Amino acid sequence: MRKTNTSSRVRAPWDEYFMRIAREVATRSTCNRKHVGAVIVRDKTILSTGYNGSIRGLPHCDDVGHMMENDHCVATVHAEANAIIQAAKNGVAIDKADIYISASPCWNCFQLIANSGIRRIFYHEFYRDKRILEYARACKIQLAKIDIAAD
Numbered sequence: 001m002r003k004t005n006t007s008s009r010v011r012a013p014w015d016e017y018f019m020r021i022a023r024e025v026a027t028r029s030t031c032n033r034k035h036v037g038a039v040i041v042r043d044k045t046i047l048s049t050g051y052n053g054s055i056r057g058l059p060h061c062d063d064v065g066h067m068m069e070n071d072h073c074v075a076t077v078h079a080e081a082n083a084i085i086q087a088a089k090n091g092v093a094i095d096k097a098d099i100y101i102s103a104s105p106c107w108n109c110f111q112l113i114a115n116s117g118i119r120r121i122f123y124h125e126f127y128r129d130k131r132i133l134e135y136a137r138a139c140k141i142q143l144a145k146i147d148i149a150a151d
Contacts, residue, residue, distance in 0.1 A: 015100075018041050022100040039083070098120040104125065119142065
């Protein structure tokens, strides 16, 4: 027998659900210049998460200051890289997965994503590097902005 949903609650679509999780992951960021979260997903299952922060075991730039080069804090490992590293560290294959990121990837992170086999990139906020638009098309990687209401 099939149950009907009698509540007025509307379930979030999958893309919105995973983007909200990416935004929550961003709250763990240890660089106050930009809080970014990433979630790698395949078959509606979370494979890995990452946020931007210092190298494991080193002080957070929020606590000791930023290491600035060309208007970027280079003391932090980016969220996308951390999510890919976490998957590799735990032996989780991410080929043909999707990644949800609270801000679009920088050029270096785009390269990591492309070479990891991730096929779709979803982001909430476009951030800085327009090269990813052209190269995503060339690499046949779907790149899509997801707008969700503020919590």
